[in-house]
Amino acid sequence: MxxxxxxxxxxxxxxxxxxxxxxxxxxxxxxxxxxxxxxxxxxxxxxxxxxxxxxxxxxxxxxxxxxxxxxxxxxxxxxxxxxxxDPINDVEQQVRDWAKEKKKEIDTLKEQEKFRREFLSNISHEFKTPLFAIQGYVDALQDGMMQDDPEMATQFLMKASRNLDRLTFLIKDLDEISKLESGQVPINYQKFDLSPLIKEVLESMEDKAAGHQITLVFKEKYQYPMMVRADREKMRQVFVNLISNSIKYGKPKGHTDIKIYELFETVLVEVTDDGIGIEEKNLPRVFERFYRTDRSRSRKIGGSGLGLSIVKHIIEAHEQTINVRSTEGVGSTFAFTLEKANG
Structure with missing residues (x-):
């Protein structure tokens, strides 16, 4: 026309x-x-x-x-x-849409490049710290400390061993994330009761929580069966990582609460602590690999910095979602969904 x-x-x-x-x-x-x-x-x-x-x-x-x-x-x-x-009008609209899509792609590529640089910097730092520590201890032992001060040499060997354990932990978690991202780790779906799994994880982490003066709470009202369809061992890993995270960043004499709710065709799980919380500007990045909201405190606490990233990958591999809400100085809540099992 x-x-x-x-x-x-x-x-x-x-x-x-x-x-x-x-x-x-x-x-x-x-x-x-x-x-x-x-x-x-x-x-x-x-x-x-x-x-x-x-x-x-x-x-x-x-x-x-x-x-x-x-x-x-x-x-x-x-x-x-x-x-x-009307191809003239369609060409105009197609070009506009194409330009918008290309701009989004360029912005995404820039964001990915920024993430890649940060990731390489972080992984370099994470590996460099224990490696340099091990090198220092080994050099001291080679300089004759075994003969001059056997007791100190024994302490150095123990410290070197702990740093080797940290390196092993890092490599294991990196390998886990790599396999999850590439789909090499299969999700073995099965029908199981979620409540007993939560109690098992809490019992296994009681000593760690007590060492940080943290009380783990899973109320009696959750004793009735809550059947879900998921990979039981992968979900154990999710609970261990989330509860461990709440213990690390919790405050003395604080609490970590685990709550479950029925939500239409899914089950909503919340892990809540009353610890230091997370700044609002950091919330979108908490699931990134090696991202730490408080780097100085995180180094003292330990861990690989990959726990939350692994959790996110596991939940997404189940085709479900996970999110976090937090207030600095008040605490944090990590919430995720699982498919409810029928029957």
Missing amino acids: RFILLVFINACAVGLSIACVNFYFQHSWQHFIITFAISFAVSFFAFYYLFQRYIYSKIKLIYKLIHNLKLGKDLKDALGEKMSD
Whole structure:
């Protein structure tokens, strides 16, 4: 429609111009009308042919190419594809949409590049710290400490062993994340009661919690069966990581509460502590690998810095979601869903 309108306007302009020139010399309205009609007709068909041959057909091809690119089709299919009635307008819209998509892709790539640099920096630091410590202890032992001060040498060996354990822990967690991301770790779905699993994890972590003066709470009202469909061992890992995290960042004489709720076709699980909390600006990044909201305190507490990232990957591998809400100085709540088992 736009194409015909464009040709009509141009033909009118040419016809009117020629007719006005003719009227100037002839001073006859009859000649004006005849000249306008003939000029309009000739111009209309000339413009129609020229626009169709050299402009409109090219726009149609561009539209088809852009349309096929967006759909991921072979460009060779563009020539045989049916067109819309208004390709000029469609080309404009397609180009706008394409530009928006490309801008989003560029922004995403920039964000990923920033994340990659931070990740390389973090992983370098995480490995460098224990390696340098081990190197220092080994150098001291090689310098004759075993003979000069056996007791101190024994302490150095124990410290070197702890740093080796940290390196092993780091490598294990990195390997776990790599396998989860690539889909190499299968999710072994099974139907099981969630409550006994939570109690098992709490019992296994009582000593650690007591060492930090943290009370683990799972109220009696959750004694009834809460059947879910998930990988039981993977969910054990999720609870261990989340509860361990709440203990690390909890306050002395504080509490960690585990709560479960039925939510339509899912079960909602919340792990809540009353610890130091997380600044609002850090909330979007807490599940990133090696990201620590309080680096100085995190180094003293220990851990690989990969626990929450592993948790997120496990939950997402179950096609479920996890989120965090927190207030600095008040505490944090990590909430995730699981598929409810029928029957």
